[in-house]
Amino acid sequence: MSADLIAGIRRDRLAAFAAREAETYIKARPKAAKALKDGAGTFLGGVPMHWMADWPMPHLPLVAKAHGARIADIDGQTLDDFCLGDTGSMFGHSPAPVARAIRAQARRGLTYMLPTEAALTAGRLLTDRFGPFRWQIATTATDANRFALRVARAITGRPRVLVFNGCYHGTLDDTFVSLENGRTVNTPGLLGQVNDLTQTAVACEFNDLAGVEAALAQGDVAAILTEPVMTNSCMVLPEAGFHDGLRQLSLKYGALLIMDETHTISSGLGGYTRVHSLRPDIFVVGKCVAGGMPTAVWGLTEGTAQRYHQADAKREPGRTGMGTTLSANPMQFACLVATLSEVMTPESYAHMEKLAERLSHGLAKIIDRHQAPWHVVRVGARVEFICAPGPLKNGTQAGFAHQPQVEAAIHTGLINRGTLIAPFHNMMLISPATKKTQVDRLISSFDTILSDLFQAA
Incomplete structure (x- = not known):
């Protein structure tokens, strides 16, 4: 693969996209930025648990509340939550x-x-x-x-x-x-x-x-x-x-x-x-x-x-x-x-798997349409897009498939379009509270982002 490409994307296009999305994110969350500047210094590294420093957006939001499959921050921004506490809230927030x-x-x-x-x-x-x-x-x-x-x-x-x-x-x-x-x-x-x-x-x-x-x-x-x-x-x-x-x-x-x-x-x-x-x-x-x-x-x-x-x-x-x-x-x-x-009921899992299949199929179609060298994997209610060809066979291959720069840019881009996914890998979970409209919104946002990243020169 050309040195000018990363996961099939031109490096200059990726950098420009990442810069635009970071600016959009910062403009949307001034209250969180000020509150963190004023109050986070009491924590080691500025966060109450050091993993929180690994989120890829320019700075953390401050959550005001979460319910079902939605999360809201102190700046009034609301997100469809497909991270769900990295599985901790897989059945939705506060069932x-x-x-x-x-x-x-x-x-x-x-x-x-x-x-x-x-x-x-x-x-x-x-x-x-x-x-x-x-x-x-x-x-x-x-x-x-x-x-x-x-x-x-x-x-x-x-x-x-x-x-x-x-x-x-x-x-x-x-x-x-x-x-x-x-x-x-x-x-x-x-x-x-x-x-x-x-x-x-x-x-x-x-x-x-x-x-x-x-x-x-x-x-x-x-x-x-x-x-x-x-x-x-x-x-x-x-x-x-x-x-x-x-x-x-x-x-x-x-x-x-x-x-x-x-x-x-x-x-x-x-x-x-x-x-x-x-x-x-x-x-x-x-x-x-x-x-x-x-x-x-x-x-x-x-x-x-x-x-x-x-x-x-x-x-x-x-x-x-x-x-x-x-x-x-x-x-x-x-x-x-x-x-x-x-x-944790059969009815919940039936709903979760039905929407996860819809999400998986929708993401895969977009990847194919843009001819991105990526693939999608699903295990029940858990879906991931992977910025490399697949399927992967082992941990070594999985390590090489990880593309932090691409994943960070897409993560912030999805947040700016109203969707939160897991920060440490491109993981999305469907909960019993997740709606079809939320899945379709994620698919549409993913399409918009890939259209930008893979746009012909």
């Missing part, structure tokens, strides 16, 4: 049953480190939705993955976890390894990491069963920790037979299989695992499982639970190193019950 549950529980107390009747109901509903696991409640999926991995190591007596190059499992230290010339290395850019993570983790490429088998054959892998679909950069789908192969290899070599569904809960009712009849030993899901209340769940199959109890009975007295004080609090259970029984 009515969840809001009612929060109000009711707030009158009864926020946390007391003891269970409620709602906890028992939540356990039954989790099993109904996701399968017959023995459940534990955490606050984030990072914690849930960390605890699940501790259990796998206790059961097997092995030190390593096998993860896939380019994976995402929250901020679990063990997973921050990458492949470099076929070798597992600490992922570049880690802040304050003093441990050699390659002592406890090995990286393989997604869709590479031969590589997985070679790693498992060393005999030191306690668990394979994987997403059903790679989702953190440019989405990578599993090839036919990949998940069956993983299951068979895990059984052959005595490693547990942990399925992290935190992003792929978009796949359908019960997540990718239930939709595609996968058979993990440990199941993890977080983010939207309680309608936006910070909550994650992890569960063991009956056989895995029995092995856990055996390992637990043999350990010396003392702290397990698992669990946090605010996990399994009554507010989480109230929101879990509301979400699982009234929000």
